[in-house]
Amino acid sequence: MERKPKRRTRERIVETSLRLFNEFGEPNVTTTVIADELNISPGNLYYHYRNKDEITNTIFGAFEREVDGLLAAPAHRAATVEDLWLFLHLLFEAIWRYRFLYRDLNDLLSRNRLLEIHFKQILERKAAAAEALCRGLAEGGELLATSEEISALATNMAVVMTYWLSFEYVRNPRNPQEGPIAARGAYQVMALLAPFLVGESRQLVEKLSREYLPG
């Protein structure tokens, strides 16, 4: 009936699941739908994965590895505004590729203990990375703020990094374009710490904003 390569079924399941999860939301994608989309039988799907959660967890594992790599970088490196700008773009791009996790976050976490624990860790690492970046900028004299201000700022950065996609989704449910949303998210996070920046760094932010905001 078909001439597709047969040996990649396990990989194809996660690829297709990720695509469908992102498009329709994980709760709205049944195992039958995944199997149909792949033109395989439910039995075949369950031969490769014990249950639906195992598919979700596999996808989440890939996401976690990617994000961990990104979040680890800022910790041990001198921070500049350009670093932050790049970091935010990479982060939002990764989040976009796994956006289903963020769309039905609480639902997923309440049904899956592993996700609950690990996602919480990711959140903490996000806040820690944001704080490390801010303190790095402060040490370099590019940012001027008290320790309390930096703590609150880092927390707010974590909030916006985590929920910007959801926010955009509620504001505009039928508008799934990556570029603008990710760039806008990076801009919004940048706007959080812009007022704390001094002189040339602040002007750099304004320049970056002008370049990326209209596009």
Add this chain to the structure above:
Amino acid sequence: MERKPKRRTRERIVETSLRLFNEFGEPNVTTTVIADELNISPGNLYYHYRNKDEITNTIFGAFEREVDGLLAAPAHRAATVEDLWLFLHLLFEAIWRYRFLYRDLNDLLSRNRLLEIHFKQILERKAAAAEALCRGLAEGGELLATSEEISALATNMAVVMTYWLSFEYVRNPRNPQEGPIAARGAYQVMALLAPFLVGESRQLVEKLSREYLPG
């Protein structure tokens, strides 16, 4: 069998549903559970409400009325930092009482068109109220920022106002205490615009923070 007052069934259904929704999440509360909790039959429940969505919509209607009242206020009044502080507390308190809406937001909106439209409006009104408050402070000379900065700031305020509860919930799933979470949310939003405030207003924020943050 029972001696409870019988005539309030319709009201008791929404009251109990709200409580259960908030505690366990709307998707995890079945109509059977609601009926059981009230010691009534499913048939009785469906006599008063055509379906589950009608219960949700009724609750949402009450929430919308409350929030609309709150959001309308800042628009036509001279703004001060104290006004904002009070406004944020009232808003977070209202959100807390209807927190189930925010917990499974995307799930709810994707299954309920009325909610999708009206919640979107609420979001827009939140951003508008935040922007009005900021511009009011700017006119009063208490806040110093460009128009672009105020726009980005208001958007970020809307994000934190909307998702602070979710954020706290992910960070600490088993810790349902109202006071600290609402106060902390107000503080976080305040921290967003603090760097734009001048002189005495900024010191006032620091004072308010010291009072409410540890508690």
Add this chain to the structure above:
DNA sequence: CGGGAATTAGAGTGCATGCTCTAGCGGAGC
């Protein structure tokens, strides 16, 4: 009382979904 309307009970239905079970296919090595 009596009768009609409002309310309630509770068994039951239909459907969706995650998942299972068994039989069979097909390719690689002997």
Add this chain to the structure above:
DNA sequence: GCTCCGCTAGAGCATGCACTCTAATTCCCG
């Protein structure tokens, strides 16, 4: 060609859910 084994098909099961239907009860009002 045979056999073994990884892979696949697909009917079907168990469960949980929102929701329905009819009969009974209770309440209101004359």
